[in-house]
Amino acid sequence: AQKITQTQPGMFVQEKEAVTLDCTYDTSDPSYGLFWYKQPSSGEMIFLIYQGSYDQQNATEGRYSLNFQKARKSANLVISASQLGDSAMYFCAMRESNTNAGKSTFGDGTTLTVKP
């Protein structure tokens, strides 16, 4: 079974509106971390936000927030007040407790297009 599922290959949002990118995960490890990365057309993957499985509150970083629903095993990324520069591919990733940082599992990605 796929460990990280991103069901939206592509998404469109109007500039200045909020958008939610979906991510569900599968693990039996009670201790894990969830990450979101942004990949612009230039290719570099940029770390956006992190949520630990034991964190009581949803993570926030500026306009990014992570809607963490542990029982549903979902970790959706919410981008508020979208900007044209937010157009990129977004990857959800999970790291389980017994793995090296680089052995995170990545989803297939969602391409976000922000329309003016």
Next chain:
Amino acid sequence: DVKVTQSSRYLVKRTGEKVFLECVQDMDHENMFWYRQDPGLGLRLIYFSYDVKMKEKGDIPEGYSVSREKKERFSLILESASTNQTSMYLCASSPHDRGLGNTIYFGEGSWLTVV
């Protein structure tokens, strides 16, 4: 800022050629990684290294080898390039494990086409 630099952004190589992809990081990170990115398949780990001269296979090591002679440099080698190795290759690094929130830092990627 952490900087991970991949020496070549775009390469075109012929089938059977030996290909070297070089990666350098400037933050004294212990861990370095090579991923392959293909549409619909996300990122897949090829090899990683947690110390100089140390390496471990990732999920798709076949057809690849790596070299880490210095802490800051991690090379990916395609011994005999094939067309199914046409892809985007991403190098990354991270400091020694400090818990689950230890993020990884990526380079800009190398687009390899094998003809």
